[in-house]
Amino acid sequence: MSRIKAFRFQWSDAWKNIDEGYDSILETSDNGDVILKFLVNTKPFDVILTDKEHTFIDKMIFLKKWNNMEYCNSWFCDGNMWSLDFIYDNTMIRSAGTNGYPKEFPYFLHILHQIYHLPYSDIDKSYSDHIKQHIKHTKITENTEISNSAIYYL
Secondary structure: OOOEEEEEEEEEEOOOOHHHOEEEEEEEOOOOOEEEEEEEOOEEEEEEOOOOHHHHHHHOHHHHHHOOEEEEOOOOOOOEEEEEEEEEOOEEEEEEEEEOOOOOHHHHHHHHHHHOOOOOOHHHHHHOOOHHHHHHOOEEEEOOOOOOOOOOOO
16 A cells, blocks of 8 residues: 655745745654645645545656756746655655746646645735746756755655
């Protein structure tokens, strides 16, 4: 059975202020509960994955191609930043962006919102109309040293 060892998704303004965005972390309890704990506009929201980890992993399998990739768009200043750390089984995915996104980013958000009912953040509302333009001007570089906040996993 597939196991999620770590998950952290952050999407904030350029100063890493999450008041209008997301921050998340994986929580596993001693009794086996698996929960993605989100802050959406600083309000808590839980995505319960207990006994559903394999389904979540299957839906997110496309994220593998984001590993060690950095997405930047220098056409925009003072925009936003995002990062993703996702570790499951023997797979580690680390990716980040500054005003730039992978082409599948809207699909990633769609899964979180439509399947797992994650509330929309203010940053979603601000950038949803502009993401296609951001994607169009995104420069993708491989960066095997992507360094985000510390992430701990089992």
